[in-house]
Amino acid sequence: MKPLENLFDRVRPTFEDEGLLSPFEPVFEATENFFLSPGTPTDRAPHVRDPMDLKRYMWLVVLALLPALFCGLYFFGLRVLAVVVVSYAVGGSVEVVFAMARNEEISEGFLVTGLLFPLVLPPAVPLWMVGMGVAFGVLVGKELFGGTGRNLFNPALVGRCFLAIAYPAAMAGGYLLPGDGLTGRLAQYVGGWNADAVSSATPLAAAKQGTYAALSDLFFGHVSGSIGETSALALVAGGLFLLATRVANWRTVVGVLGTFGLLGLLLSRTAPETFGPIGWHMLAGGLLLGAFFMATDPVTSPAENGAKWAYGAIVGACALLIRHLTGYVEGVMFAILLGNIAAPVLDEVAVRAHLRRLSDEG
Amino acid sequence: MKFRGGYHVPLAGRPASEVEVLPEPNVLHIPLSSRRFRFEELCVEEGQRVEPGQPLAKDMDNFALPLPAPRAGTVRLEAAEGHLTLEDVEHAPEEPYHPDQDREHIPQGLGSAGIKRYKLLMLGAWQFFRDAHTDELPDPFSTPAAVVVSAAHFEPYMARGDVQIHKRLSNFTRGLEHLQSLLEYQPIYLMLPQVESDFAGRVRETLRGYAYVQQVPVPVECGFDRPGLVANKLGLGGDDEPVWALDTRGVLAVDRALTLSRPSTVRIVTIGGPGAEQPRHLLAMPGYPLEELLEGRLTDERCPVLNGGVLTGERLSENQMGLDAECAGLTALAPGPERKVLRFMRPLLERPTFANPLSRLLDGRPRQMSPGRLGERRACISCGFCTEVCPAGVMPHLIHKYLYGDQIEEAERVRLDLCVRCGLCSYVCPSKIELYGQFAEAQRTVREELAEEEALT
Numbered sequence: 001m002k003p004l005e006n007l008f009d010r011v012r013p014t015f016e017d018e019g020l021l022s023p024f025e026p027v028f029e030a031t032e033n034f035f036l037s038p039g040t041p042t043d044r045a046p047h048v049r050d051p052m053d054l055k056r057y058m059w060l061v062v063l064a065l066l067p068a069l070f071c072g073l074y075f076f077g078l079r080v081l082a083v084v085v086v087s088y089a090v091g092g093s094v095e096v097v098f099a100m101a102r103n104e105e106i107s108e109g110f111l112v113t114g115l116l117f118p119l120v121l122p123p124a125v126p127l128w129m130v131g132m133g134v135a136f137g138v139l140v141g142k143e144l145f146g147g148t149g150r151n152l153f154n155p156a157l158v159g160r161c162f163l164a165i166a167y168p169a170a171m172a173g174g175y176l177l178p179g180d181g182l183t184g185r186l187a188q189y190v191g192g193w194n195a196d197a198v199s200s201a202t203p204l205a206a207a208k209q210g211t212y213a214a215l216s217d218l219f220f221g222h223v224s225g226s227i228g229e230t231s232a233l234a235l236v237a238g239g240l241f242l243l244a245t246r247v248a249n250w251r252t253v254v255g256v257l258g259t260f261g262l263l264g265l266l267l268s269r270t271a272p273e274t275f276g277p278i279g280w281h282m283l284a285g286g287l288l289l290g291a292f293f294m295a296t297d298p299v300t301s302p303a304e305n306g307a308k309w310a311y312g313a314i315v316g317a318c319a320l321l322i323r324h325l326t327g328y329v330e331g332v333m334f335a336i337l338l339g340n341i342a343a344p345v346l347d348e349v350a351v352r353a354h355l356r357r358l359s360d361e362g
Numbered sequence: 363m364k365f366r367g368g369y370h371v372p373l374a375g376r377p378a379s380e381v382e383v384l385p386e387p388n389v390l391h392i393p394l395s396s397r398r399f400r401f402e403e404l405c406v407e408e409g410q411r412v413e414p415g416q417p418l419a420k421d422m423d424n425f426a427l428p429l430p431a432p433r434a435g436t437v438r439l440e441a442a443e444g445h446l447t448l449e450d451v452e453h454a455p456e457e458p459y460h461p462d463q464d465r466e467h468i469p470q471g472l473g474s475a476g477i478k479r480y481k482l483l484m485l486g487a488w489q490f491f492r493d494a495h496t497d498e499l500p501d502p503f504s505t506p507a508a509v510v511v512s513a514a515h516f517e518p519y520m521a522r523g524d525v526q527i528h529k530r531l532s533n534f535t536r537g538l539e540h541l542q543s544l545l546e547y548q549p550i551y552l553m554l555p556q557v558e559s560d561f562a563g564r565v566r567e568t569l570r571g572y573a574y575v576q577q578v579p580v581p582v583e584c585g586f587d588r589p590g591l592v593a594n595k596l597g598l599g600g601d602d603e604p605v606w607a608l609d610t611r612g613v614l615a616v617d618r619a620l621t622l623s624r625p626s627t628v629r630i631v632t633i634g635g636p637g638a639e640q641p642r643h644l645l646a647m648p649g650y651p652l653e654e655l656l657e658g659r660l661t662d663e664r665c666p667v668l669n670g671g672v673l674t675g676e677r678l679s680e681n682q683m684g685l686d687a688e689c690a691g692l693t694a695l696a697p698g699p700e701r702k703v704l705r706f707m708r709p710l711l712e713r714p715t716f717a718n719p720l721s722r723l724l725d726g727r728p729r730q731m732s733p734g735r736l737g738e739r740r741a742c743i744s745c746g747f748c749t750e751v752c753p754a755g756v757m758p759h760l761i762h763k764y765l766y767g768d769q770i771e772e773a774e775r776v777r778l779d780l781c782v783r784c785g786l787c788s789y790v791c792p793s794k795i796e797l798y799g800q801f802a803e804a805q806r807t808v809r810e811e812l813a814e815e816e817a818l819t
Contacts, residue, residue, distance in 0.1 A: 037705035046785040053737020055706035149741030303744040
């Protein structure tokens with residue numbers, strides 16, 4: 001692609017050592033490498049490499065999230081786009097400022113965080129809150145730990161957690177009735193002044209009062225809830241794609257859903273008045289979004305396969321227990337953050353077992 | 363034996379099985395250094411006429427390993443920098459070598475085995491031996507714990523063992539018998555893709571009673587052809603006992619040295635890879651001019667050529683004019699790397715990738731692959747791909763984290779020593795971390811530190 005290459009070549013001197021915009025070199029580099037794949041030769045063996053790089057890795061997650069995003073658009077209207085744009089813009093700025101201060105490259109991890117964060121928000125949440133949440137998530141959840149690869153917690157969930165604690169009323173009141181018909185709310189902009197008219201309790205909140213939404217509505221997404229969590233179908237489709245490409249590890253997903261399902265089945269048999277129908281709960285709320293897209297984040301989940309099972313079990317069990325035994329209507333967010341805390345310890349145990357296995361083999 | 367990990371890198375350009383004999387060259391440019399050796403002590407003078415097999419130079423750091431003249435010729439020292447050039451090259455029969463005049467160099471304690479080992483050293487067959495753990499040249503008069511012979515080469519485009527031994531099975535088995543005569547009671551392990559095959563059966567049949575050879579089946583995937591892996595898995599070798607490793611070329615050289623007392627001058631060199639016009643096995647000798655050898659064999663002049671296999675071979679330096687003494691194969695890559703618009707969004711079907719088994723299911727053909735890092739260097743995200751492909755079963759990302767923090771003792775604790783340097787982890791890493799180079803360097807540092815400690819005590 002010569003014209004594009006020439007354009008970048010012409011602009012490059014402005015951003016280099018003595019150039020006018022030299023502090024913005026990371027921005028230039030990131031832009032260039034985003035549009036044009038880098039032509040860096042290998043300097044040491046192996047001289048061929050797998051074409052999978054971090055950009056493609058993150059891009060595959062974004063691709064897998066697109067069905068859920070589209071469902072969000074369909075059910076909750078065009079404002080979803082505004083939320084996504086604010087999230088990318090504000091979070092991206094934080095990322096860029098840190099990259100410039102550290103004089104490092106801008107990491108691709110934000111491609112995912114910037115999209116995951118809006119998907120876990122109520123659709124009518126004020127836009128300034130979106131910006132504040134994503135800034136907090138990226139800053140505290142990631143940059144303070146040293147950037148992508150070194151963070152302990154999932155940045156999107158840190159931002160969500162911050163909003164849930166700081167603005168509980170706005171968050172709880174930001175849920176909308178889903179759109180209907182052929183176009184849903186695709187031609188509507190619901191938020192701010194006209195949101196109150198169509199605000200609605202989430203299926204989980206209604207379930208605490210004893211009203212259960214229809215299973216088919218949960219499956220196709222015709223329910224109130226966070227932007228990306230409504231349609232089980234879209235989430236499972238995207239999730240299976242991630243599993244097939246090995247970007248998400250199947251052990252984590254099976255661990256979370258399996259524990260949630262089995263423990264839920266057991267408990268709903270023994271205490272049916274506290275624990276609702278488990279099949280319904282599997283599809284409701286943020287469980288699928290969390291299990292496929294949040295818990296599987298390679299950085300904040302354990303690296304060892306054995307530890308992934310334990311981590312999945314912790315997340316699944318905590319999600320179930322928080323959802324049913326506490327004042328919160330949804331527990332997936334806290335469950336994953338708790339899992340993130342446990343991950344390094346689980347990894348340590350699994351690594352020891354791995355090393356023992358190696359020395360046993362001789 | 364349990365195996366896990368390994369990965370088949372599906373690349374185009376595998377050589378056919380027949381071997382092409384190259385025309386006799388008029389001139390040979392023999393590089394005085396190769397991957398392991400520096401032949402710095404010259405034994406010949408400018409303008410001297412040398413006989414085939416006559417030592418041209420020696421590597422004094424490696425037990426005075428000689429560089430035998432592959433052909434008769436006239437020595438030119440200044441013709442090419444870093445090379446010893448032979449002009450007016452002639453193909454003449456080599457004189458058999460008898461070590462009688464060199465008795466004083468041979469340790470007495472080893473008896474006839476000592477004489478044979480000295481012969482291997484003088485006839486250039488010793489250069490095919492390596493320490494299974496460190497890849498370095500072992501001491502010819504040391505006592506090995508075992509010998510591992512690899513008849514498998516799974517790194518794409520390297521000479522496959524069976525090509526070389528197919529027609530020379532009797533030489534191969536005789537070579538194994540000779541190997542046994544160098545040892546006392548130590549076993550020989552022969553690594554084969556299948557121990558139930560016709561070929562393996564014939565090896566067993568021929569050897570019965572003459573050599574204690576155990577056949578070890580190894581999976582046909584990259585990474586499993588490393589003798590160090592088998593040595594580790596069998597628990598062979600300790601602090602003072604090296605494990606000798608050699609490939610089929612080495613066994614054939616041993617046979618030639620000990621049966622005919624002649625040096626092996628020609629050997630099979632493979633040229634393959636996506637940039638090779640016709641992937642071939644070639645019969646050539648060290649010093650064969652690269653220009654002549656590569657002429658018309660590359661699809662494009664810009665194709666980069668690697669000295670060695672695709673996973674561990676290094677780029678041929680521009681100054682190198684002839685095949686070096688150790689070269690087993692050349693890998694030609696497609697020209698590149700090319701810059702592409704929004705490449706990370708393009709579907710993965712045009713190229714194979716470890717992360718996407720779907721593309722292999724849909725279409726398992728071997729692929730073109732251009733050189734280049736194909737991505738930017740990033741921090742490790744602990745995706746676990748490296749652990750999944752590692753044939754040695756270690757956790758490369760963890761070793762990397764300790765080495766990144768300069769904690770080499772911790773890296774040793776998580777078994778840096780088991781790494782067999784196959785390069786698969788670097789190949790699959792999405793963060794493009796140079797794991798292979800980092801581990802090889804760290805292992806060398808550890809060895810040097812140990813040697814220093816030993817020297818002090």
